[in-house]
Amino acid sequence: MAVMELTAVAEEDSDLRRSAFKPNAPACKAVVDQILRIIEQADTELLIPCVKAIGNLARTFRATETRMITPLVKLLDEREAEVSREASIALTKFASSDNYLHLDHAKAIISAGGAKHLIQLVYFGEQVVQISALVLLCYIAFHVPDSEELSKAEVLTVLEWACKQAFITQNEILDPLxxxxxxRLELYQSRGSRGFH
Known part of the structure; x- marks a missing residue:
């Protein structure tokens, strides 16, 4: 819990983030390894604080450091709505435009199979999970619109469906996103269907 609180402060304070959470520092590496172990086990009361902590540190990880993406993507398939919601919020911190490496992280989420899990959550999840999953799906679609996986998963159909749902279109985050x-997805997919890549 203390680590979660520290990372929450570090997320907002770039000086603290750079000094206390250098990815190559042994102490930071040990903490991240321990947090990832808990996330991979996925059956402890510390799971949600650990997911939040990794999300809070999203801007400290390098493009090549993708080992935390796959365990978070796996949590999207959790039975518990709260776990899926927190996993999608954490992954959004990796894929959002605020993260300098959003493109690399969005591709890593797609590679880990994130699209199909997110589609399930958007269509069938509880409302709180639907919104957070859709925000993440939008960032991924926005940053990697030329992804063949997104095309095969029919993400555009999901976004078209979402545009017709009142509770979604009234959401202040999703309104512009x-x-x-x-x-962007329409533009790239229409080009692709005409044979341009």
């Missing part, structure tokens, strides 16, 4: 992601 959803139409932008949808139009």
């Amino acid at each position: 959803l139409p932008e992601a949808k139009s």
Whole structure:
């Protein structure tokens, strides 16, 4: 819990983030390794604080450091809505435009099979999970619109469906994000279908 609180402060304070959470520092590496072990076991009361802590540190990881993406993507398939929601929020911190390495992280989420889990959550998840999953799906679609996996998973169909749901279109985060992601995906997929890549 203390680590979660520290990382929450570090997320907002770039000086603290750079000094206390250098990815190559042995102490930071040990903490991250321990947090990842808990996330991979996925059956402890510390799971949600650890997921939040990794999300809070999203901006400290290098593009090549993708080992935390796959365990978080696996949690999207959790039975518990709260776990899926926190996993999608943490992954959003990796894939959002605020993260300098959003492109690399978005590709890693796709490679880990994130699209199909997110589609399930958007269609069938509880409302709180639907919103957080859709935000993440929008960032991924926006940053990697030319992804063949997104095309095969029919993410555009999901975004079109979402645009017709009142509770989604009234969400202040999704209001600008959803139409932008949808139009970028439409643009790239229409090019692809005409044979341009």
